[in-house]
Amino acid sequence: MNEPHELAIAGYLAVAAGIPHPWRATQYRIDEVAAMVHVWITRQPQANVKKKRSWFGLLTAVQAIAEAPVNGPEMQWRHLNCMNFTCQIHTLDVLDERHFDLPWFGQPGLPFSNRLSRQVFACLKEGLEIPAICDIHNIPFADLWKFKHALDNGQVKFEYTASHKTDTAAAGPDAHLSSAGSGNVPDVKDPVWERLITGELNIHIKTLSLQLILTKLRQQVSLQQNDEVKQLKLRELHRYVERNQRSLEYELNQFRKISQSEYA
Template sequence: MTDARAVLGHLLGLEEPWAVRGVDLSARIREMVVHVGVEQPRGWFGRARRAPVGHEREMDWRHVNVGDWRVQLKVAVPEGADLSRFGWAGEDELPFTRALTRQIFALFREGVSLEHICKLLNLPLTEVWRYRFALDTGRQGGSGEGEALPATSAAGDSAVPPPEHPVWLALLEGRQEIDVRVLALKLLLGRSRGQFELITDDEVRALKVRELHRYFVRNERALAHELAQLREMA
């Protein structure tokens, strides 16, 4: 069991003094609950010793799936410990580890809906919605990877300006106005502008630009009036 814990710790990316303390498996629902905490280096007889710590608080995060098994991490965090650089840990107010949020954020950038993300990653809709709400209200940054994935591209003869065109940023920041005749776009633009005011993270702002661009690409025929104005600005 000790060797199995060491292998699992390696797969999770744990570094000393962090180690797997125990694993609870539920084959019926295909879920493993992994208990992580601080351990001291091994003693004379090769046995890991529990580090003498003071107060610990248990943090609970959903992690990246292993095959078709769900992985839940329960981390005993000593007072004053810094977990900010670990992919197997998450933010206090969010239900996912950073490794899992990177997966979810990448799917958002590709335009995958909340419902499909939940099906792909076997996640509860309420928890994915919590993460999305944190992004939209500026409470959570992006994936932390720095580079964005390739944006949705329009056809070569499309009237939609490319996603890197400054007109999209101008629309979202309210520096540029257009006459909008399509109610759905009017609602989307109003909501996105309100969110954009709260968002400071560059990756999340790029996500909002991409979503607006993607809407125009998917509804190009219905947005001829609005696109004519964008072409004049370009």
């Protein structure tokens, strides 16, 4: 892609994707059928064009010979959508470990850029179902499942936005008692859930499915020591208990007693 107007379009697409200098776009491809924009970027400097005066006094453009770029295997990640088009970022550059933390790149082997990963994680944390997240971000189910599997196994290493502590302390004991008393299941902000998910609190469990999911969630929290991941997992546990409260009455009685005793 040597035509100036083609390079200009590629540059505009890189700007729209939030990719700053010294990174630049070298080429692009628009797939109108799939409604997808592909942008290839590099940090290699562009060859300079110098003007040289000829024998007859005329100025002619001479392109300086640049060093051949060192290319590695092509890597790509789904980035944020660009209007009605999805956006795929490609690079042939040999990347250092620090480059994988850039917003427009992602972790090796994962499908999403770090910026899109944060948005997907926020949706998971709010309790959205996987089909809804796929619809919102226009991402394939298989890619989201791959991301969630990596997240559950501590393989997602981007920095999360610092979580605000739940306002349980500020709300005082009455807030917990009212939330616990308003239904069979204690409120998601009740400290009992965090104590369960971290293993600080152990109760007598008769229901095998609860024992299995609690063991799995505790293992996932231990793999990734992060407040945001912990909040995600305790919400997952809370949703499970809410949906299955009829079969978990024995365990729920213990939850309520512990919750009420702490704020008695």
